[in-house]
Amino acid sequence: MNTDLISFLKKQSHYTPVGDIEEKLELSRDAIFSDVEALIEQGYSIEFHPYLGVKLIDIPDRLLKHEIRDDLNTKVIGRKLEIHDQVASTNETAWQLIEADDELKDGTVVLADTQTQGRGRMGREWHSAAGHGLWMSVVLKVAVPPDKVAFLTAMASLAVANMLQQFIHLPAEIKWPNDVIIRGRKVCGILVEARSNVPDTFVLGIGLNVNQSRHDFPESLRETATSLRLERPGAKPLNRVRVLRPLLFYLERVYDLTRKKKWDKLAKAWSEFVHMGGKYVRLNQGAAEVEGTVVRVHPSEGITLRINGAETTISAESASNIRQIQPPAEASHG
Numbered sequence: 001m002n003t004d005l006i007s008f009l010k011k012q013s014h015y016t017p018v019g020d021i022e023e024k025l026e027l028s029r030d031a032i033f034s035d036v037e038a039l040i041e042q043g044y045s046i047e048f049h050p051y052l053g054v055k056l057i058d059i060p061d062r063l064l065k066h067e068i069r070d071d072l073n074t075k076v077i078g079r080k081l082e083i084h085d086q087v088a089s090t091n092e093t094a095w096q097l098i099e100a101d102d103e104l105k106d107g108t109v110v111l112a113d114t115q116t117q118g119r120g121r122m123g124r125e126w127h128s129a130a131g132h133g134l135w136m137s138v139v140l141k142v143a144v145p146p147d148k149v150a151f152l153t154a155m156a157s158l159a160v161a162n163m164l165q166q167f168i169h170l171p172a173e174i175k176w177p178n179d180v181i182i183r184g185r186k187v188c189g190i191l192v193e194a195r196s197n198v199p200d201t202f203v204l205g206i207g208l209n210v211n212q213s214r215h216d217f218p219e220s221l222r223e224t225a226t227s228l229r230l231e232r233p234g235a236k237p238l239n240r241v242r243v244l245r246p247l248l249f250y251l252e253r254v255y256d257l258t259r260k261k262k263w264d265k266l267a268k269a270w271s272e273f274v275h276m277g278g279k280y281v282r283l284n285q286g287a288a289e290v291e292g293t294v295v296r297v298h299p300s301e302g303i304t305l306r307i308n309g310a311e312t313t314i315s316a317e318s319a320s321n322i323r324q325i326q327p328p329a330e331a332s333h334g
């Protein structure tokens with residue numbers, strides 16, 4: 001693929017006469033025509049006008065390395081990219097890379113178009129519709145004190161929520177502990193893994209639903225899951241590369257704060273996306289169900305609930321399936 005030609009065409013706002021391309025890129029006319037044809041075959045939308053010349057209309061919605069790198073404003077996250085059509089789980093592929101190479105770069109990103117065994121929290125399966133989402137894992141080589149490991153999940157949810165709000169203008173929120181939601185539905189899940197035989201190394205898995213329509217989700221998820229496309233009715237489907245690049249950029253910012261151990265700053269930024277205070281919730285803690293009014297949430301300390309007048313804090317690791325419910329009459333009065 002002629003990436004010089006793509007870069008050149010991207011810089012032109014109008015049609016470019018073939019003669020100009022010949023001169024600037026030192027290519028023959030025939031080579032230009034065959035390169036343009038090859039790009040169109042790869043999914044690039046390119047218009048050719050007999051008098052005006054060539055114009056790049058759009059890039060394909062494909063996880064192409066050179067497109068991801070183009071304009072990628074990061075120094076660590078995504079310096080090395082591993083892109084696959086299909087893997088069992090990008091988290092698993094990331095662990096394989098880590099175990100095969102002691103020198104694997106901090107910030108290496110593994111991406112796949114689809115996963116056959118995408119994994120979620122608590123041994124659950126993660127549904128990864130082919131070509132419809134960003135299924136990715138980031139290798140983080142950083143020493144984090146055990147009581148701060150939950151910050152890795154928090155920093156990732158903060159990056160995703162921030163990117164969705166600032167860049168795609170969607171009302172993203174963080175649902176403690178690790179989900180990013182839009183208008184009450186889950187759009188992104190995060191799974192951070194560590195292995196005892198590999199110190200100071202984590203795999204940060206992010207699953208972001210981008211272009212699914214309702215029927216692309218299994219029936220069991222249709223009421224609770226959403227995608228960026230579903231939240232932008234009438235808008236064109238998003239190109240995943242255009243979502244990925246700012247996401248990597250926002251991840252780099254929060255990772256920088258993590259490496260500098262700016263826990264308070266991260267917690268404050270994170271809590272601005274968590275709108276759970278005062279809500280009455282029920283959650284699973286192991287086999288038990290617990291319910292109460294949310295007093296506060298903190299990335300590493302957990303969720304503090306007021307239950308029958310007393311405060312109880314529950315850690316993220318032990319909690320799942322948190323949902324807002326109607327308070328019993330006495331709880332709603334204090």
Ligand code: BTN
Nearest residue numbers: 089118119120121136189205207
């Ligand atoms: C959850 O909400 O339960 C976490 C879901 C995490 C899914 C992502 S998709 C990319 C990465 N690879 C996996 O196997 N899982 C994570």
